[in-house]
Amino acid sequence: MDAGTFAGVKARLQHQYTNNSIEYVKKAMDFGARLKTKVTTLSSPDALADLEIPGRFPYDSGGARPMAVSPVTQEATCTVCGTCAGVCPTAAISIDESVATRIELCIRCCACIKNCPTNARVMEDSAWKAIATWLNENCSARKEPHIFVD
């Protein structure tokens, strides 16, 4: 992609992002206005009707599954610049003659991957890659906010 094409794509994405943000703010303001009307016109707190809200409830117990996974460093392309250690929010990365990562501290935020100037930080774990693929396939489409005020 040449510089002109890149600039065009960037401008289009920024425009789309700004339009989406304005739309979401409008929806949030509309929700606030409807909520205010609802609350200020209630005869009493007991007059609130039970809302039927779709969704998966009760939620699965257990929360997030622990994973002993972190990005790794490809030594062939690592320049030991230390950028990854500087951006890691949990101090999981230390730099000596090479890059060391403490998996137990990693929260898999991928800041080290995004900021590595030589793309030497990568996620190689196959289970993680499978999750990323699933998310890309199932969660890439835009979802509209659902607002429930009866």
Ligand code: SF4
């Ligand atoms: S940011 Fe990339 S190149 Fe720099 S030390 Fe970390 S892995 Fe190596």
Ligand code: SF4
């Ligand atoms: S993924 Fe986030 S928490 Fe884990 S090593 Fe990289 S920057 Fe640190």
